[in-house]
Amino acid sequence: MIETLYSLNILDTSLAFLISFVLGILFGIALEKAGFGSSRRLSGIFYFRDMAVLKVMFTALITAMLGLMYAQALGLIKIESIYLMPTIYVAQIVGGLIFGIGFVMSGWCPGTAAVGIASGKFDALICIVGAILGSILFNETFHLIKPLYTAGDQGVLFLFDSFHLSKGLVAFLFTLVGIGAFWGVEKIEQKVTGKSEYLGSQFLKTFSFVLFVFALGLMFISGDPSKSVSLCPFLKQTQPISLSSEQDLLQRVEEAEDHIEPEELSDRLVSGSQGLLLVDVRPQNEYSRFHIKGAVNILLPDLSVQLTAYKNQGMVVLYSNGMTHPAQARDSLYRQGFNNVYLLTDGLDGFVDRCLKPVSLRSEPVPAEFTQKINEWREYFLGGTEVQNNVEELSKLTFKVPALIDTQWLSENHTKPNVKILDLRSQPEYNTSHIPGSLAISPESFRGVVKGVPSVLLPAAILSQQVSLLRITPDDFVVLVYGEKPHDATLVGMVFERLGHKKYGVMNGGFLKWNKEGKSVDTDLPDINDSVYLSNDNDNVTVDYKIVLQSVKNKDAVIIDVRPEDYYLGKKSDEARAGHIPGAINRPYTEDIAKEELYSVFKPTEELAKDYQIIIPNKDSKVIVHCRTGHQASQTYFVLKNLLGYTNVYWYDAGWTEWAARKELPIEKEM
Amino acid sequence: MKNPKPYMNPYIAGVFLGLVLLASFLVLGAGLGASSGMARIAAAFESSIAKSHTLSSEYFGKWGSNPLNYYLVFMFVGTILGGLFSALSSSRISFQLEKGKSASAFLRIFFALSGGILIGYASRLAQGCTSGQALTGGALLLTGSIVFLICLFAGGYLAAYFVRRQWND
Numbered sequence: 001m002i003e004t005l006y007s008l009n010i011l012d013t014s015l016a017f018l019i020s021f022v023l024g025i026l027f028g029i030a031l032e033k034a035g036f037g038s039s040r041r042l043s044g045i046f047y048f049r050d051m052a053v054l055k056v057m058f059t060a061l062i063t064a065m066l067g068l069m070y071a072q073a074l075g076l077i078k079i080e081s082i083y084l085m086p087t088i089y090v091a092q093i094v095g096g097l098i099f100g101i102g103f104v105m106s107g108w109c110p111g112t113a114a115v116g117i118a119s120g121k122f123d124a125l126i127c128i129v130g131a132i133l134g135s136i137l138f139n140e141t142f143h144l145i146k147p148l149y150t151a152g153d154q155g156v157l158f159l160f161d162s163f164h165l166s167k168g169l170v171a172f173l174f175t176l177v178g179i180g181a182f183w184g185v186e187k188i189e190q191k192v193t194g195k196s197e198y199l200g201s202q203f204l205k206t207f208s209f210v211l212f213v214f215a216l217g218l219m220f221i222s223g224d225p226s227k228s229v230s231l232c233p234f235l236k237q238t239q240p241i242s243l244s245s246e247q248d249l250l251q252r253v254e255e256a257e258d259h260i261e262p263e264e265l266s267d268r269l270v271s272g273s274q275g276l277l278l279v280d281v282r283p284q285n286e287y288s289r290f291h292i293k294g295a296v297n298i299l300l301p302d303l304s305v306q307l308t309a310y311k312n313q314g315m316v317v318l319y320s321n322g323m324t325h326p327a328q329a330r331d332s333l334y335r336q337g338f339n340n341v342y343l344l345t346d347g348l349d350g351f352v353d354r355c356l357k358p359v360s361l362r363s364e365p366v367p368a369e370f371t372q373k374i375n376e377w378r379e380y381f382l383g384g385t386e387v388q389n390n391v392e393e394l395s396k397l398t399f400k401v402p403a404l405i406d407t408q409w410l411s412e413n414h415t416k417p418n419v420k421i422l423d424l425r426s427q428p429e430y431n432t433s434h435i436p437g438s439l440a441i442s443p444e445s446f447r448g449v450v451k452g453v454p455s456v457l458l459p460a461a462i463l464s465q466q467v468s469l470l471r472i473t474p475d476d477f478v479v480l481v482y483g484e485k486p487h488d489a490t491l492v493g494m495v496f497e498r499l500g501h502k503k504y505g506v507m508n509g510g511f512l513k514w515n516k517e518g519k520s521v522d523t524d525l526p527d528i529n530d531s532v533y534l535s536n537d538n539d540n541v542t543v544d545y546k547i548v549l550q551s552v553k554n555k556d557a558v559i560i561d562v563r564p565e566d567y568y569l570g571k572k573s574d575e576a577r578a579g580h581i582p583g584a585i586n587r588p589y590t591e592d593i594a595k596e597e598l599y600s601v602f603k604p605t606e607e608l609a610k611d612y613q614i615i616i617p618n619k620d621s622k623v624i625v626h627c628r629t630g631h632q633a634s635q636t637y638f639v640l641k642n643l644l645g646y647t648n649v650y651w652y653d654a655g656w657t658e659w660a661a662r663k664e665l666p667i668e669k670e671m
Numbered sequence: 672m673k674n675p676k677p678y679m680n681p682y683i684a685g686v687f688l689g690l691v692l693l694a695s696f697l698v699l700g701a702g703l704g705a706s707s708g709m710a711r712i713a714a715a716f717e718s719s720i721a722k723s724h725t726l727s728s729e730y731f732g733k734w735g736s737n738p739l740n741y742y743l744v745f746m747f748v749g750t751i752l753g754g755l756f757s758a759l760s761s762s763r764i765s766f767q768l769e770k771g772k773s774a775s776a777f778l779r780i781f782f783a784l785s786g787g788i789l790i791g792y793a794s795r796l797a798q799g800c801t802s803g804q805a806l807t808g809g810a811l812l813l814t815g816s817i818v819f820l821i822c823l824f825a826g827g828y829l830a831a832y833f834v835r836r837q838w839n840d
Contacts, residue, residue: 002697004696004697004698004699004700004701005698005699005700005701006699006700006701007700011699011700011701011742012740012741012742016699016742017742017745018745019698019699019742020699020742020743020745020746020749021745021746021748021749022749023691023694023695023698023699023703023746023749024745024746024747024748024749024750024752024753025749025750025752025753025756026691026694026749026753027688027691027703027746027749027750027753027802028749028750028751028752028753028754028755028756028757029753029754029756029757030684030687030688030691030753031688031750031753031754032753032754032757032758032761032763033678033679033684033687033757033761034678034679034681034684034685034688035678035679035681035684037754037758037763038769039769039783040769040770040838041678043831043838045827046827046828046831047831047835047838052678052681055681055682055685056681056682056684056685056688057685057801057805057806058685059681059682059684059685059686059688059689060685060686060688060689060692060806060810061689061806061809061810062689062810063685063686063688063689063690063692063693064689064690064692064693064696064806064810065809065810065811065812067689067690067693068693068696068697068810068811071693071696071697076697077696077697079811081700082696082700082701082702082811083700083701083702084811084813085798085799085803085804085807085808085811085813085815085816086798086815087813087814087815087816087818088797088798088815089815089818091796091797091798092797092798092804092815092816092818092819092822093818093819093822094793094796094797094822095793095794095796095797095798095819095822096793096797096818096819096820096821096822096823096825096826097793097822097823097825097826097829098789098792098793098796098826099789099790099793099794099797099800099801099819099822099823099826100822100823100824100825100826100827100828100829100830101786101789101826101827101829101830102785102786102787102788102789102790102792102793103786103790103801103823103826103827104786104826104827104828104830104831104834105782105783105785105786105789105830105834106782106783106784106785106786106787106789106790107769107782107783107786107837108783108786108787108790109705109790109800109801109802110705110706110709110747110790110794110800110801110802111703111705111750111800111801111802112801113787114705114747114750114751114754115750115751115753115754115757115758116754117751117754118751118752118753118754118755118758118764119754119755119758119763119764119765120758120764120765120766120767121767121768121769122766122767122768122769123768123769123770123779123780123783124783126780126783126784126787127783127784127786127787127790128709128787129784129787130783130784130785130786130787130788130789130790130791131706131709131713131787131788131790131791131794132709132710132712132713132716132791133713133787133788133791134787134788134789134790134791134792134793134794134795135706135709135710135713135714135791135792135794135795136713136716136717136791137788137791137792138710138730138791138792138795138796139713139714139717139725139728139730139731139795140728142728142729142730143729145796146729148796149796154814154815156813157813157814157815158811158812158813158814159812159813159814159817160812161814162814167812170812171812174812182682198680198682203680203682204682207682546726546727546732546733549723549726549727550727550732553723553724553727662736664722664723664726664736665723666723
């Protein structure tokens with residue numbers, strides 16, 4: 001199986017550049033040899049005097065298409081290893097029409113004009129200059145044309161899926177159309193110019209026959225077309241051998257091997273069974289109202305992508321309210337080679353009815369053993385609260401806690417199974433005394449060099465793995481406990497922001513306050529069950545320098561530089577350049593914190609609200625916060641967004657470190 | 672100068688081009704392209720005039736401060752060199768403004784320039800040109816690419832009548 005540079009994600013390396021360059025040379029030779037270094041010849045197709053463009057283009061298209069299909073049928077390559085352009089109807093229709101007009105006017109297209117320049121044609125050079133201007137014009141008018149650019153977006157769409165035909169059949173028909181076109185245009189040429197070089201020639205007959213045979217052979221090699229109608233045969237080929245997969249699938253359905261009973265699921269979840277991924281495929285709002293503890297939410301269209309990492313690894317269980325959607329999704333995934341996808345029998349409704357319905361409400365007699373089980377499950381899935389009879393009431397159980405947690409609340413709730421406490425102090429401090437059940441983690445472990453920028457928060461995929469190791473699930477309420485620096489907690493808060501995990505809070509005063517108040521501590525390591533925290537990049541608050549630069553230019557955001565004043569003014573500097581982002585205002589992060597005798601706390605919300613009211617026009621104003629590396633600014637972000645309710649706050653994580661080093665970015669010194 | 676060699680049989684040239692495209696699929700995992708490389712050059716050009724403006728623009732901005740660092744730029748340069756190599760070896764290089772004998776040079780330059788602008792604009796809108804969209808996407812049997820291909824010819828045939836004078840002999 002060939003791994004392409006695209007599938008290895010190394011299209012941006014010098015190796016890829018070299019290969020592209022060589023392919024470009026061959027491309028140029030092919031175009032030139034075909035006679036495409038002449039605009040007269042190229043435009044001939046539009047006046048029926050020289051149909052070479054059609055002959056060359058369709059032959060090339062059919063050759064590459066057939067070649068690629070044979071390569072797939074022989075298991076040389078998977079279609080997923082090739083970059084596939086999305087179908088965007090409106091953009092491609094309008095773009096195609098305009099392009100065609102430009103083509104006939106100039107007599108060139110970009111590739112042929114490149115060859116035209118090499119052949120000494122001035123009109124090719126003029127055309128390229130025009131095309132460069134046209135590209136710049138597109139960039140300058142992008143904001144106007146943007147709706148058109150994405151209008152009719154279908155994602156990746158194959159012709160055979162559009163027509164619900166098999167791939168082999170469409171390729172065959174396509175080849176037939178091509179052969180017909182070749183004969184047709186030869187006839188046209190004969191009519192218009194009086195001569196046709198290939199019409200009726202032995203060459204064209206042989207050529208047509210060879211194409212026909214190859215296309216026909218494809219239908220046999222990629223299976224009987226009538227059987228694979230409406231499937232996606234491209235994906236079918238990725239399955240392990242021992243085909244007749246439809247039969248296998250039906251066999252499994254018959255034997256109900258593809259189901260898991262709610263009772264079995266409950267047992268597995270309660271016992272912390274590893275390698276089980278429970279997926280809720282309902283819409284997000286339903287999921288957030290209520291879902292089975294431990295389930296992740298993936299919508300149907302995203303399933304195959306999101307589950308790639310779990311393909312034939314462990315067990316994936318899908319559920320919805322009923323059975324239809326998960327069953328269809330399971331079938332589709334099965335055809336894509338997933339052999340480990342199961343359905344929850346009777347769906348969520350069945351689960352609630354069979355596992356969570358209190359014994360007192362059941363009409364049938366329940367044996368004592370099972371009663372105990374039900375109570376166990378209810379304890380686990382409903383958090384040990386009082387009897388709830390239906391799903392609507394279950395939803396009330398979701399935690400509603402403030403972003404800033406006081407020690408009192410935590411001392412009452414820290415033993416609850418879905419409260420997870422992270423202690424952000426140093427390891428020795430944690431080892432000698434910590435809140436019972438808390439885990440030690442250094443805030444720095446969530447940061448690193450990303451694309452050359454130091455000290456930025458790691459990508460969501462890595463963060464979610466780290467969070468998995470901390471046995472945190474998407475349903476947990478995470479409490480962040482700092483030592484001396486509140487911004488340690490808010491930095492880790494950004495981890496959860498990036499993962500879209502809204503249920504987290506910072507314990508005001510940190511461990512030192514807890515300790516001073518004499519609340520319980522111990523030195524034990526908690527027992528850990530692994531959890532699966534699916535990678536979800538839900539970060540819509542981190543911004544990069546381009547977005548900041550845009551705001552600097554448009555003056556559409558309040559940029560708050562939270563570094564100490566000397567750094568803001570450029571009197572002190574640890575970076576490539578000193579000063580600040582033009583237009584930024586200085587509000588050091590230390591201003592938001594009050595020092596008590598032994599510990600630091602956030603200043604009272606009313607006081608903070610008053611301060612920021614002066615700086616920021618209103619609650620919906622766009623605000624960008626930054627510091628040197630994003631650490632201190634995370635605290636201002638937390639204050640604005642989570643404590644004061646500003647809705648439009650962004651975090652420039654890379655901060656002054658990056659801004660100062662990118663010399664093309666503007667700066668200001670002093671005020 | 673020697674007489675230019677005749678063009679290659681278009682069907683054989685097509686097979687050759689198709690095999691190059693197939694090689695590109697199998698090795699790069701992406702098809703051939705020309706307009707993207709050209710647009711990158713446009714971005715570099717705009718950037719050399721107005722750096723921070725280009726960087727903060729929504730479309731070119733996402734290509735970063737070094738837009739030329741992209742595989743299709745290298746392919747575009749290769750295409751020119753490949754064309755040069757082939758044109759040299761076939762004695763087909765001639766410095767000229769290609770047009771109909773009785774058409775004015777001004778008319779031809781005007782059409783070449785404005786046609787070029789339309790091509791540059793449309794290939795960004797459709798995310799590709801004859802190479803990257805019609806040929807590559809067509810060979811992959813992508814619906815949108817074939818729609819683009821059909822519309823390309825439709826647009827060309829609709830406009831052909833109005834610009835025919837540039838080829839009058």
